[in-house]
Amino acid sequence: MNKFLKEFKDRGYFYQCTSEYELSKLLNKEKIKGYIGFDCTAESLHVGSLLQIMCLRLMQRHGHRPIVLIGGGTTRIGDPSGKDKTRKILTEEEIAKNIINIEKILKSYLDNNDPKTKPLFVNNYSWLKELNYISFLRDIGKHFTINKMLTFESVKTRLDREQSLSYMEFNYMILQAYDFLELNKKKNCSLQIGGSDQWGNIVNGTELIKRHSNKQAYGLTTPLITLASGAKMGKTESGAIWLDKKLLSAYDYWQFWRNTDDRDVIKFLKMFTDLNIDEINKMKNEDINHLKIKLANEATSLLHGKEEALTAEKTAKKTFEENSLGENLPSVDIQINNENSGINIIDLIVLSKIESSKSEIKRLIKGKGIKINNKIINNEKFLIQKELFGNDGNLKLSIGKKRHLKVKLI
Numbered sequence: 001m002n003k004f005l006k007e008f009k010d011r012g013y014f015y016q017c018t019s020e021y022e023l024s025k026l027l028n029k030e031k032i033k034g035y036i037g038f039d040c041t042a043e044s045l046h047v048g049s050l051l052q053i054m055c056l057r058l059m060q061r062h063g064h065r066p067i068v069l070i071g072g073g074t075t076r077i078g079d080p081s082g083k084d085k086t087r088k089i090l091t092e093e094e095i096a097k098n099i100i101n102i103e104k105i106l107k108s109y110l111d112n113n114d115p116k117t118k119p120l121f122v123n124n125y126s127w128l129k130e131l132n133y134i135s136f137l138r139d140i141g142k143h144f145t146i147n148k149m150l151t152f153e154s155v156k157t158r159l160d161r162e163q164s165l166s167y168m169e170f171n172y173m174i175l176q177a178y179d180f181l182e183l184n185k186k187k188n189c190s191l192q193i194g195g196s197d198q199w200g201n202i203v204n205g206t207e208l209i210k211r212h213s214n215k216q217a218y219g220l221t222t223p224l225i226t227l228a229s230g231a232k233m234g235k236t237e238s239g240a241i242w243l244d245k246k247l248l249s250a251y252d253y254w255q256f257w258r259n260t261d262d263r264d265v266i267k268f269l270k271m272f273t274d275l276n277i278d279e280i281n282k283m284k285n286e287d288i289n290h291l292k293i294k295l296a297n298e299a300t301s302l303l304h305g306k307e308e309a310l311t312a313e314k315t316a317k318k319t320f321e322e323n324s325l326g327e328n329l330p331s332v333d334i335q336i337n338n339e340n341s342g343i344n345i346i347d348l349i350v351l352s353k354i355e356s357s358k359s360e361i362k363r364l365i366k367g368k369g370i371k372i373n374n375k376i377i378n379n380e381k382f383l384i385q386k387e388l389f390g391n392d393g394n395l396k397l398s399i400g401k402k403r404h405l406k407v408k409l410i
Contacts, residue, residue, distance in 0.1 A: 001024055002023075002024040002025075002027040002028050003062060004027055004058065004059070004062040004064065005020070005023070005024050005027065007058060007062070007277065008055070008058060008220070010270070010277045011054075011058070011270045011271055011277065012223070012267060012270055012271050013051065013054070013055055013058070013222050013223075013271070014220075014222070014223075015196045015221045015222050015223045016196065016199055016219075016220070016221045017218070017219065017220050017221075018202070018203060018206050018218050018219040018220075019216075019218055022216065022218070023191070023218040023220070026190070026218075027064075031063045031064050031065065031116070032064050032065075032189075032190050032191060033064070033065045033066075033067055033120070033183075033187055033188060033189045033190065033191070034059055034064060034065075034066060034067065034189065034190070034191030034192065034193055034220075035066065035067035035068070035069050035180075035183055035189050035191070035192055035193070036052045036055065036056060036066070036067075036068065036069070036192070036193050036194060037069040037070075037071055037074070037124075037176070037179065037192075037194065038052070038068065038069070038070055038071065038102060038106070039071035039074055039075045040070060040071060040072065040075050040095055040098035040099050040102050041075055041088075041090065041098070042098060043097060043098050043101045043102075043244065043247075044101055044102070044105065044242045044243055044244035044247055045102055045105055045106075045242075045243045046240040046241050046242050046243060047233060047240075047241040047243065047256070048225075048232070048233050049243070050243070050272060051195075051222050051225055051233075051271060051272075052193065052194070052195070052222065053106065053109050053110075054271060054272060055193050055222065056068065056106075056109070056110060056119065057109060057110060057111075057274070059117075060110065060111050060114075060117040060119075061274075063116065063117060064117065065116065065117050065118070065119070065120065066110070066117075066119045066120070067119070067120045067121075067122060067183060067187060067189055068103075068106055068110075068119050068120070068121050068122070069122050069123075069124055069179060069183070070099050070102060070103065070121065070122070070123045070124070071123075071124055072095060072099055072123040072124060072125030072126075073123070073124040073125035073126075073127075073128030073129060073175070074124055074128070074172060074175055074176065074179070075090065075095055075098075076089065076090075076095070076125075077168055077169065077171065077172050077175060099123065101244060103121055105243050105244060106119070106121075107119075108303065109302060109303070120187065122183070122187070124175075124179050124182075127182050128175060128178075136178075139212075140174065140177075140178055140181075140208070140212070141174065143207070143208050143211045143212065144174055144177075144204070144208075149170070149173065152173065152200030152201075153197065153199075153200060154173070154197065154200060154201075155170065155173075172201075173200060173201045173204055174204070176198075176201040176202075176204070176205060177201065177204035177205040177207075177208040178208070179205070180192050180202075180205030180206070180208065180209060180217065181205065181208050181209050181212055181213070184209050184213065184215060184217055185213065189217075190215075190216070190217050190218060191217070191218045191219070191220060192205055192206075192217070192218075192219050192220070193219075193220045193221070193222065194219075194220075194221055194222070195221060195222055195223075195224055196221045196222065196223055196224050197224060198221060199219070199221050202219035202220075202221065203219060205219065206218060206219050225271070227261055227264055228261040228262075228263035228264045229261055241253065241256045243303060245303070245304065249330050250300060250303075250304040250308040250309070250311070250312050251311075251312045251315055251316070251329060251330055252330055253299075253300055253303065253304065253312075254296045254297075254300045254312035254313065254316065255296075255312075255316065255402065257272075257292070257295050257296035257299045257300065258292050258293060258295075258296040258316065259292075259402055260292055260295060262288050265288060265291045265292055265295055266280065266283070266284060266291070268295055268299075269291070269294070269295050269298070272295070272298075272299050272302075273295065273298035273299060273302070274298070274302070275298060293313060296309070296312070296313070297309045297310065297313060300312060315329050329396075329404060329405065329406045330405055331394075331405065331406035331407070331408050332348075332351060332352045332353075332405060332406075332407055332408070333408045333409075334348065334351065334384070334407060334408070334409060334410070335409075335410055336384075336385065336386050336409060341385070342383035342384050342385035342386075343383065343384045344381065344382070344383060344384075345361075345365070345370065345372075345377055345379075345380065345381075345382040345383070345384060346358055346361050346362070346365075346380060348384055348397065348407065349361050349370070349397070349399065352397065352405050352407070354397075354399050354403055354405055355399060361380075362380050364399060364400070365377060365378065365379070365380045369399060369400050370397075370398070370399060371396075371397075371398040372384070372388060372395060372396070372397060372398075373388065373395055373396050374396065374398070386409065389407075389409045393408055393409040393410075394406050394407065394408055394409070395407045395409075
């Protein structure tokens with residue numbers, strides 16, 4: 001088996017392949033270009049997109065050149081895959097801003113120095129905006145049958161649930177197939193990688209290339225990642241785990257990985273770090289907390305750098321083991337005008353954005369889940385006053401065992 005495909009499997013990235021034997025032969029013979037598409041529906045990618053980014057990194061390590069397709073055109077349509085309702089249509093300004101931010105994130109993960117493997121960034125709006133509807137139907141539409149399109153999971157699921165599927169969304173799979181054809185013609189791209197929910201769209205692309213250009217192209221999909229708890233990867237009780245440094249601190253990102261379920265740690269070390277597979281396999285019997293810290297440091301280093309990862313580890317140690325305030329702990333500023341006034345504990349937690357539901361905060365208080373300076377708060381009318389702040393003007397707010405915040409008096 002080809003070394004790239006072997007590691008792809010060893011790391012748990014593999015789900016399906018259109019022609020695995022032929023793809024393996026091609027990869028043994030030459031270095032290829034392969035692409036992954038990212039629609040720009042938000043200003044940042046989150047951890048749910050990280051598996052695809054790691055696939056791009058793996059391509060580079062094996063000498064292949066990744067193409068990053070930014071869906072400036074398809075974002076204007078909306079991919080129905082995995083969705084139960086129509087996606088919100090963004091403005092031109094929002095899409096342009098999102099493209100800039102997403103490219104910046106992807107470049108921080110990828111090697112941009114080696115000219116042979118340096119990622120190519122393309123925006124499908126550059127060719128989709130020029131399409132002539134009649135010509136497109138005649139030249140491309142003739143290769144698709146409604147019968148087959150109705151069998152794809154992204155369409156079938158919506159129809160089975162009797163949820164509306166617009167004609168605009170129905171065309172998404174044709175546009176994605178056309179993207180692959182354009183990249184095959186213009187960039188000699190022979191591989192598309194995507195999540196397993198993209199299988200139908202990817203197969204459409206390989207078949208369109210064969211029918212239109214009589215060339216062989218390949219599709220490779222990754223499994224959809226869920227946590228051992230059953231929760232969706234990238235979603236937590238405190239919100240999405242963003243890959244934009246402005247939206248989520250290095251400490252919070254480190255904590256996300258540190259709090260990984262015991263059952264997921266080895267799997268995530270393989271998927272979300274660059275550690276050697278053999279090295280990871282030897283770690284299986286090591287202390288689980290040591291492995292979680294290893295995972296947190298390695299994953300955080302990829303995004304924020306090694307120094308930030310080590311600082312986050314030190315902050316966590318101070319916060320959890322020494323019950324003090326680490327310098328890198330997330331913080332919120334508040335103002336108290338005089339000695340007798342203050343801010344209600346519930347209002348403070350809402351202000352901190354750690355928890356937005358007042359009823360949930362009240363439930364936590366009743367369950368002894370809220371602490372100020374490591375002391376349990378039993379009263380939902382408790383006031384945060386100046387006297388609670390240390391000489392440095394800080395106090396520690398804790399919600400449950402794992403969420404901590406530095407409150408600064410200004």
